[in-house]
Amino acid sequence: MTGIFKLEDKAKIEIFNEDITTNLSKYKSNFGIVPEVSNAFSDFTVWQNLKFSGGIYGFPKEKIEKRSKKLLEQFGLLDKMHSKTKALSKGLKQRLNFCLALLHEPPILILDEPTSGLDPISVKLMRNRILQLKKEGKTILITTHDMQEAQTICDRILIMNRGKIIADESPDNIRERFKSTSTILFKIDGTLSQDQKTSLMDTFDSIKEKNEYYSISSYNILRDISNLYHYSKENNLQISDFKVKETSLEEVFIHLIKEDSISIGGLKK
Amino acid sequence: MINDSLNRIWILSKKNISLYVKKGPVLIFGLLFPFFMTLSWAIGRAIPINHMFIGIVSMTSFFTATAISPVVLPIETREKSLERILVSPISL
Numbered sequence: 001m002t003g004i005f006k007l008e009d010k011a012k013i014e015i016f017n018e019d020i021t022t023n024l025s026k027y028k029s030n031f032g033i034v035p036e037v038s039n040a041f042s043d044f045t046v047w048q049n050l051k052f053s054g055g056i057y058g059f060p061k062e063k064i065e066k067r068s069k070k071l072l073e074q075f076g077l078l079d080k081m082h083s084k085t086k087a088l089s090k091g092l093k094q095r096l097n098f099c100l101a102l103l104h105e106p107p108i109l110i111l112d113e114p115t116s117g118l119d120p121i122s123v124k125l126m127r128n129r130i131l132q133l134k135k136e137g138k139t140i141l142i143t144t145h146d147m148q149e150a151q152t153i154c155d156r157i158l159i160m161n162r163g164k165i166i167a168d169e170s171p172d173n174i175r176e177r178f179k180s181t182s183t184i185l186f187k188i189d190g191t192l193s194q195d196q197k198t199s200l201m202d203t204f205d206s207i208k209e210k211n212e213y214y215s216i217s218s219y220n221i222l223r224d225i226s227n228l229y230h231y232s233k234e235n236n237l238q239i240s241d242f243k244v245k246e247t248s249l250e251e252v253f254i255h256l257i258k259e260d261s262i263s264i265g266g267l268k269k
Numbered sequence: 270m271i272n273d274s275l276n277r278i279w280i281l282s283k284k285n286i287s288l289y290v291k292k293g294p295v296l297i298f299g300l301l302f303p304f305f306m307t308l309s310w311a312i313g314r315a316i317p318i319n320h321m322f323i324g325i326v327s328m329t330s331f332f333t334a335t336a337i338s339p340v341v342l343p344i345e346t347r348e349k350s351l352e353r354i355l356v357s358p359i360s361l
Contacts, residue, residue: 038349039349040350040353
């Protein structure tokens with residue numbers, strides 16, 4: 001889509017109902033790309049990079065200057081405009097990448113891990129700006145491993161494993177579908193004997209012990225809570241610190257990837 | 270259309286001049302080498318200064334152009350700035 005890799009013979013790309021496969025360069029100004037690692041010219045200053053980008057996209061000088069200043073102000077880079085790019089921190093470089101991607105006002109933004117490795121202030125700034133751009137009606141394509149980010153920003157999530165799409169839904173739908181895999185967390189007062197532990201492990205298949213806590217991955221939360229209640233009563237166990245943890249998108253991601261890898265024989269259960 | 274393309278070529282050339290002409294290999298092979306080569310050839314011969322000047326300019330242009338490519342491509346590939354140029358609307 002960005003024109004870096006050659007398309008396969010039968011592949012076709014349609015953007016805004018137009019086939020762009022044959023004349024990709026004509027449509028390139030529709031895209032703003034923010035890479036994971038800065039691709040600005042490191043020996044240029046922030047201002048020189050913006051001027052170069054504006055020139056390549058065919059903007060007149062006045063428009064480049066006006067738009068660059070606006071973007072630098074929005075991304076808090078105005079005081080760094082004469083600093084060399086190589087002297088900027090990773091967070092500042094990423095802010096510059098955003099400025100470069102937005103300079104030509106593209107309707108589509110492609111963001112590759114936009115907040116990876118950034119400080120919390122930069123992450124917050126980026127996320128707010130992405131949400132703002134989303135409100136303005138831009139189409140935003142984000143690749144991320146940060147499920148929290150995907151949950152906050154995205155309307156539609158595609159999960160890929162080994163080049164294959166294994167889920168394509170809204171974040172709420174995905175979580176709803178996997179609600180059944182909630183986790184029950186609890187502590188048992190006192191020390192359990194080895195026999196008691198074995199009996200507990202035998203009764204609940206998915207039970208795990210970690211840092212005095214027991215966790216049960218549950219596909220039927222009500223049934224498992226009820227079973228746990230009866231089991232503790234029958235065996236005189238005092239349960240404390242009882243919690244039910246809802247499935248996060250991160251857990252759904254891990255679950256889907258594991259499931260897919262097992263089905264194609266790449267991972268053992 | 271042609272104007273646009275020429276403008277973009279000029280912007281790319283300006284970028285290459287300002288970023289890479291001062292790099293060591295370009296200075297040595299593109300400027301110093303042709304200068305001393307012409308000088309060593311000219312010493313002891315009665316060559317008019319205007320002929321010398323043309324010789325130096327053409328040798329310098331030739332050697333700078335050939336010396337700059339091996340500098341630009343590895344640097345831009347490493348810094349990923351080549352990708353940035355490839356995704357911009359310029360005709361290859």
